[in-house]
Amino acid sequence: MPAASSHAISDNSFDAAARDAVYEAIFTRRDVRSHFLPETIDDSVLARLLLAAHHAPSVGYMQPWNFIVIRDARRREQIRDLFLDARRQEAENIEGDRQALYRKLKLEGICESPLNLCITCDRSRSKNSPLGRWHNPEMDLYSTVCAVQNFWLAARAEGIGVGWVSILDSDALKCLLGIPGHVVPVAYLCVGRVSEFAPRPDLETHGWGKRLPLPDLIMSEIFGGTGEQRLKRAVNATQFSAAAVNRPEI
Amino acid sequence: MPAASSHAISDNSFDAAARDAVYEAIFTRRDVRSHFLPETIDDSVLARLLLAAHHAPSVGYMQPWNFIVIRDARRREQIRDLFLDARRQEAENIEGDRQALYRKLKLEGICESPLNLCITCDRSRSKNSPLGRWHNPEMDLYSTVCAVQNFWLAARAEGIGVGWVSILDSDALKCLLGIPGHVVPVAYLCVGRVSEFAPRPDLETHGWGKRLPLPDLIMSEIFGGTGEQRLKRAVNATQFSAAAVNRPEI
Numbered sequence: 001m002p003a004a005s006s007h008a009i010s011d012n013s014f015d016a017a018a019r020d021a022v023y024e025a026i027f028t029r030r031d032v033r034s035h036f037l038p039e040t041i042d043d044s045v046l047a048r049l050l051l052a053a054h055h056a057p058s059v060g061y062m063q064p065w066n067f068i069v070i071r072d073a074r075r076r077e078q079i080r081d082l083f084l085d086a087r088r089q090e091a092e093n094i095e096g097d098r099q100a101l102y103r104k105l106k107l108e109g110i111c112e113s114p115l116n117l118c119i120t121c122d123r124s125r126s127k128n129s130p131l132g133r134w135h136n137p138e139m140d141l142y143s144t145v146c147a148v149q150n151f152w153l154a155a156r157a158e159g160i161g162v163g164w165v166s167i168l169d170s171d172a173l174k175c176l177l178g179i180p181g182h183v184v185p186v187a188y189l190c191v192g193r194v195s196e197f198a199p200r201p202d203l204e205t206h207g208w209g210k211r212l213p214l215p216d217l218i219m220s221e222i223f224g225g226t227g228e229q230r231l232k233r234a235v236n237a238t239q240f241s242a243a244a245v246n247r248p249e250i
Numbered sequence: 251m252p253a254a255s256s257h258a259i260s261d262n263s264f265d266a267a268a269r270d271a272v273y274e275a276i277f278t279r280r281d282v283r284s285h286f287l288p289e290t291i292d293d294s295v296l297a298r299l300l301l302a303a304h305h306a307p308s309v310g311y312m313q314p315w316n317f318i319v320i321r322d323a324r325r326r327e328q329i330r331d332l333f334l335d336a337r338r339q340e341a342e343n344i345e346g347d348r349q350a351l352y353r354k355l356k357l358e359g360i361c362e363s364p365l366n367l368c369i370t371c372d373r374s375r376s377k378n379s380p381l382g383r384w385h386n387p388e389m390d391l392y393s394t395v396c397a398v399q400n401f402w403l404a405a406r407a408e409g410i411g412v413g414w415v416s417i418l419d420s421d422a423l424k425c426l427l428g429i430p431g432h433v434v435p436v437a438y439l440c441v442g443r444v445s446e447f448a449p450r451p452d453l454e455t456h457g458w459g460k461r462l463p464l465p466d467l468i469m470s471e472i473f474g475g476t477g478e479q480r481l482k483r484a485v486n487a488t489q490f491s492a493a494a495v496n497r498p499e500i
Binding site: 013025051060070090102138142152153154164166168170177193196197211220222225234240 | 261262263264267268269270271272273274275276277279281293294296297298300301302304305306307309310311312313315316317318319320321322325336339340343344352355357370380381382383384385386388389391392395396398399400402403404406407408409410414416417418419420427428429430433436437443444446447451453454458459461462464467468469470471472473474475478480481483484485487488490
């Protein structure tokens with residue numbers, strides 16, 4: 001790994017180019033629903049992405065995840081049908097003036113992407129050693145989400161788009177994929193090479209929402225605590241917040 | 251961002267060095283409990299880490315997170331006391347032959363690290379537009395975890411260690427930090443520069459667990475589905491699985 005060789009001995013930070021690459025993956029990652037190309041993903045590339053996911057942190061070193069690779073077109077059509085049912089139900093529960101916009105949004109690429117991946121959490125995996133879960137049993141689900149995010153960022157670096165479909169009835173999905181009761185399908189992902197990564201999140205482009213100003217989300221010492229003014233000024237002065245985040249190509 | 255400039259026009263992937271930097275952050279990230287140095291973190295660096303967190307994916311573009319920066323030594327002692335209470339309770343629930351090992355493990359750096367960060371999820375933030383949460387209301391918690399993982403990986407690139415303390419009673423923590431009922435403290439993090447990043451996860455070094463073989467976690471088409479043999483062989487053949495993952499310095 002070339003990036004490692006240029007580290008200073010007394011400093012654990014990456015060199016500037018390597019550090020920027022990590023930020024670039026973070027800032028240009030998108031929840032992809034369009035622009036999927038039909039080409040298959042090499043096994044060698046998918047293997048790297050899964051290794052990235054598998055190196056997520058996990059509570060008590062539980063590694064509660066499994067990775068179901070779904071390629072079969074018929075099965076994906078069935079899951080697409082589940083999505084359509086779920087979207088219909090959700091649409092009815094969206095506020096009146098937002099429903100029309102909701103119905104226009106493209107919210108999945110289940111059949112267009114060359115493969116789907118269901119990342120699950122086996123809640124029984126550490127039943128004998130629940131380190132870190134006595135007070136917060138949901139930590140295994142959170143660990144699984146960390147694996148999803150590792151996968152997503154590695155995919156961005158490989159030029160592969162990932163879209164997380166959360167508009168699905170979990171019980172119906174479990175039934176279709178034969179997932180047992182003690183296992184939770186945490187994320188259903190559409191995965192594939194893309195013609196482009198959109199410069200901004202789709203939901204921003206289509207007027208569903210805006211990025212909140214980060215300084216408004218920072219609190220000092222307690223919830224709602226004011227203070228940290230110097231930090232908030234530093235946020236606003238951050239160079240790549242202008243360069244990387246707002247530049248149209250990123 | 252230098253990494254971007256070397257992209258081929260027809261390819262959205264990073265160049266090899268930039269791609270490797272992303273994998274290096276993923277593979278060398280650690281859940282840090284020891285080796286914290288007392289030096290403060292520059293506001294400019296913390297600002298970058300928070301921007302990374304803030305650019306996580308979020309369901310319906312909800313951005314449900316807040317970031318409580320905790321520096322006060324007395325407050326951190328109080329939280330350390332909460333941890334000690336919680337660890338005592340958890341220890342009693344660990345299997346007999348594992349209890350002695352559990353009690354030896356160092357599981358937090360609340361007072362040694364220069365700052366703590368509580369990342370919360372405001373579950374009411376998108377009450378008028380719950381896109382993607384009708385069937386899976388927990389998606390806002392998952393989005394917040396994605397923010398945690400972005401923060402963690404960016405911190406690794408900056409040479410900053412992060413440890414997630416999950417051995418805490420949430421209600422007691424909420425009381426101490428004045429967190430209202432509709433807000434969930436998803437992650438309590440210890441953050442600081444470190445003298446080293448351990449070559450392996452602490453829980454592996456101390457014999458609590460081993461990394462599971464990734465091929466055993468891959469399934470084909472349905473839960474438990476065999477197949478994907480070529481992909482599993484590709485996992486075992488992945489070059490950096492030998493170089494980066496097993497090399498002692500990584």
